[in-house]
Amino acid sequence: MKVLIVGGGGREHALAWKAAQSPQVTKVFCAPGNAGIAADAECVPIKADDIDGLKEFAQKNAIDLTIVGPELPLTLGITDVFEDAGLKVFGPSKEAAQLEGSKIFAKNIMQEAGIPTAAFKAFTNAGEAKAYIQSLGKPVVVKADGLAAGKGVFPCRTVDDALDAVERIMVKNEFGEAGSSIVVEDFLEGEEASFICFTDGTTVVPLPSSQDHKPIFDDDKGPNTGGMGAYSPAPVITPELHDTVMKTVMQPLIDTLARKNIKYKGIVYAGLMIKDGVPNILEFNVRFGDPETQPILYRLQSDMIELIAAAVDERLSDSTVSCDPQPTVCVVMAAGGYPGSYEKGLEISGLEDANTVPDAFVFHAGTANDNGKIVTSGGRVLGVTARGATIAQAIDNSYKAVSKINWPGAQFRKDIGKKALNR
Numbered sequence: 479m480k481v482l483i484v485g486g487g488g489r490e491h492a493l494a495w496k497a498a499q500s501p502q503v504t505k506v507f508c509a510p511g512n513a514g515i516a517a518d519a520e521c522v523p524i525k526a527d528d529i530d531g532l533k534e535f536a537q538k539n540a541i542d543l544t545i546v547g548p549e550l551p552l553t554l555g556i557t558d559v560f561e562d563a564g565l566k567v568f569g570p571s572k573e574a575a576q577l578e579g580s581k582i583f584a585k586n587i588m589q590e591a592g593i594p595t596a597a598f599k600a601f602t603n604a605g606e607a608k609a610y611i612q613s614l615g616k617p618v619v620v621k622a623d624g625l626a627a628g629k630g631v632f633p634c635r636t637v638d639d640a641l642d643a644v645e646r647i648m649v650k651n652e653f654g655e656a657g658s659s660i661v662v663e664d665f666l667e668g669e670e671a672s673f674i675c676f677t678d679g680t681t682v683v684p685l686p687s688s689q690d691h692k693p694i695f696d697d698d699k700g701p702n703t704g705g706m707g708a709y710s711p712a713p714v715i716t717p718e719l720h721d722t723v724m725k726t727v728m729q730p731l732i733d734t735l736a737r738k739n740i741k742y743k744g745i746v747y748a749g750l751m752i753k754d755g756v757p758n759i760l761e762f763n764v765r766f767g768d769p770e771t772q773p774i775l776y777r778l779q780s781d782m783i784e785l786i787a788a789a790v791d792e793r794l795s796d797s798t799v800s801c802d803p804q805p806t807v808c809v810v811m812a813a814g815g816y817p818g819s820y821e822k823g824l825e826i827s828g829l830e831d832a833n834t835v836p837d838a839f840v841f842h843a844g845t846a847n848d849n850g851k852i853v854t855s856g857g858r859v860l861g862v863t864a865r866g867a868t869i870a871q872a873i874d875n876s877y878k879a880v881s882k883i884n885w886p887g888a889q890f891r892k893d894i895g896k897k898a899l900n901r
């Protein structure tokens with residue numbers, strides 16, 4: 479089987495690495511890939527949102543299965559275009575991808591399916607949104623409706639902050655069209671976790687739980703990033719909570735979409751906020767999490783390609799997921815300055831050394847090959863991942879590998895996995 483992975487970050491390195499291990503796979507391509515992916519796949523210089531370019535490549539190279547990493551091509555309709563061309567593709571249809579592409583769509587589906595989520599109101603008018611915020615007079619979260627590269631969500635502790643968020647999104651148009659409508663919702667407290675599943679549109683098969691670390695600095699300080707580290711499993715998701723989420727969130731979601739004739743084959747990812755053992759849904763994503771995929775796939779013992787093929791062929795009901803019981807941890811190493819502006823093209827040292835640390839592996843995210851030298855090419859640069867007999871051991875092993883790697887300005891959080899240790 480020839481497989482094409484779309485994307486070029488840490489998540490896609492994990493996908494390419496895992497795909498290459500499948501006995502069914504003869505060749506992996508990745509578009510556009512990165513310097514680390516090049517060890518597991520042939521990288522082709524096609525951008526992840528160049529749907530026609532990707533389709534042409536898949537046709538010319540007789541690709542048997544395309545796996546879409548990021549959300550953008552999904553919301554642009556890559557699945558519909560590939561299916562119309564008779565190509566097998568893993569990812570929801572354009573209509574279903576609105577679950578991530580439109581916060582209002584997601585909230586309405588949640589309401590219809592009876593999924594627990596923060597109370598909300600949607601607005602297309604800034605004045606009305608501001609009046610509503612003033613009438614509430616309490617902490618709220620203001621969210622641009624459309625995709626805003628993870629930057630369109632403003633958790634606001636004060637009314638003034640919330641009014642300012644409306645101004646930035648709807649009046650100053652900081653996110654363009656994505657901010658022409660917004661959601662204002664109640665501010666939820668608790669601990670976040672990621673719940674990521676395969677679905678074929680009928681059956682939902684969960685992967686192990688995980689937890690991301692969004693803020694840039696230790697102890698969840700500073701601005702949000704794409705994710706500075708993750709571990710799996712997340713002990714905040716107890717077996718009872720796991721059952722509750724399957725029964726009250728994942729299955730009702732897929733059943734509701736199916737009832738509305740909205741086709742969904744792919745990954746469905748619920749962002750949970752958990753307080754006193756009770757989950758609320760913050761968001762849905764329509765693809766694997768980044769960096770959660772790195773520690774999850776590092777644990778996965780099942781053939782990922784078999785699971786994906788089962789989802790695409792609508793036979794997931796016969797599938798189970800088996801995982802190494804040992805916990806895994808991924809520490810993201812980022813460029814100095816990230817999530818603000820940062821330098822690119824800096825040579826990274828110590829990568830080979832890091833990969834000799836037992837039970838550790840370095841997934842590449844923003845890296846490029848510059849005449850044989852591995853250099854930085856993005857904000858999140860590496861996902862240094864390790865397993866251990868205990869979470870403490872896994873944390874230790876990842877930081878051991880991190881300590882071998884360097885480039886000017888490299889930054890990483892020192893507390894990845896601490897919440898699991900505290901439990």
Ligand code: AMP
Nearest residue numbers: 596619631633663664665666749760761
């Ligand atoms: P989202 O993209 O909707 O998941 O939002 C990004 C981040 O904003 C989440 O991971 C949370 O940390 C925070 N967030 C979103 N919605 C809420 C909410 N209702 N209450 C508190 N924090 C939230």
Ligand code: GLY
Nearest residue numbers: 690705767768769
């Ligand atoms: N790690 C958060 C995300 O993938 O959206």
